[in-house]
Amino acid sequence: MTSLANNRVLVIGGSSGIGLAVAESAIAADAFVTIASRSRPKLDEALKALGPKAQSAVLDTADENALEAFFSANDPFDHIVVSAAQTPTGPVRKLALADAQHAMESKFWGAYRVARFARLSERGSLTLISGFLSERPSAMSVLQGAINAALEGLARGLALELSPVRVNTVSPGLIDTPLWSKMDKDAKQAMFEKVAANLPAKTVGQPADIANAVLFLMATPFATGSNVRVDGGGAIA
Template sequence: MFETLKNTRVLVIGGSSGIGLATATVAARVGASVTIASRSRDKLDAAVARIGGDARAAVLDTRGLQAVESFFSDEPVWDHVVVSAAQTPGGPVRGLAVADARTAMDSKFWGAYHVAHAAKIREAGSLTFVSGFLSVRPSATSVLQGAINAALEALARGLALELAPVRVNAVSPGLIETPLWSGLSEEKREAMFASAAQRLPSRRIGQPEDIANAVLFLATTPFATGSTVRVDGGGAIA
């Protein structure tokens, strides 16, 4: 599976943990030359050790256009670029500081936009964003996240036309067991996952590898562009 990634150059932004790390690990396992990027050198070093092979790391904050442009100007053309990085403080619109809302938009939407603006990707290569199912299943306590995810998916569709024949897609995860939830105690986290699983048609919580499979499916499917693939356990219809 994903054998066509062998000997390709794959960049995973946000590859130091969670979905990004799972994506980078699978790509490296099938023979891709993988680079992961994020803001934390310590997390990157630990992730590279886990990925193994010839994986390498680059410190990159996608919120800054100049930093993104500088990074890509120094790199050869990529075969596949994945953007999974985001720090998005959340809460009700009337309870979330506007400055925090702007930070969330800068991180998840504008970060992806900067990458799309600057990345050098070969013809028939791919650019894939990781969004989230709140784009189609709004939450009264996560309005901003839903709006950002919807904007990211719309960006992918438009870029699929602008950047063609580079293929641009999005993957929209549901509830995934990642370090995002590490702030909760183990007891509360397990209780939340168990409760959510019972409400989902899949009867389980997603794992980072579930999303990695969807990301790499899009990257290796030459007829896939302008698509958003939901991998949410049925969360959007439950």
């Protein structure tokens, strides 16, 4: 594995959850990190925890002009991670079409736009966060599975198109992130315990678990076109 010391890392969606954990791990590996999201207050709060080797940028992956301007104004990054997405869920016949289109727009097309405009060093890497529903569909989350599968297919194709830049995906299972903070505390705990009981790993994941996989892909020069599943065994349970 190669050192990440002094590498320039951009984490889109880096102000909370998995993205913030990736930023923390990259800084611990002595990289310089830029976190990006749409929310200036969330970015400012995250910077307090990240320290002097981090900076931030307000960036919306739905805004192609802003993305093009941002990358044009910055030197190439050594590694880019895309964790930002908003994906409403529900059965196909009940989820509003506008919500379904928004989910695809946010997670798939957001990553696609980043890939289109990103400037990366010659041996750099692009890592997209997908999800294990691409391999283990759920009757209640059909769209999410389809989006994740599309994202993983996009990454494999980009690994060829952008070579020698390396492109990979990390596929999480259920992760304890602020995404679940709106749930009643007891209801969330009951859900986590139920899921954990049915997983071979017997626990739900933490953001740091996904960050470990992302840093492995950043620091492994022979990894490209790969999908690393970190789901507690969810895809085989």
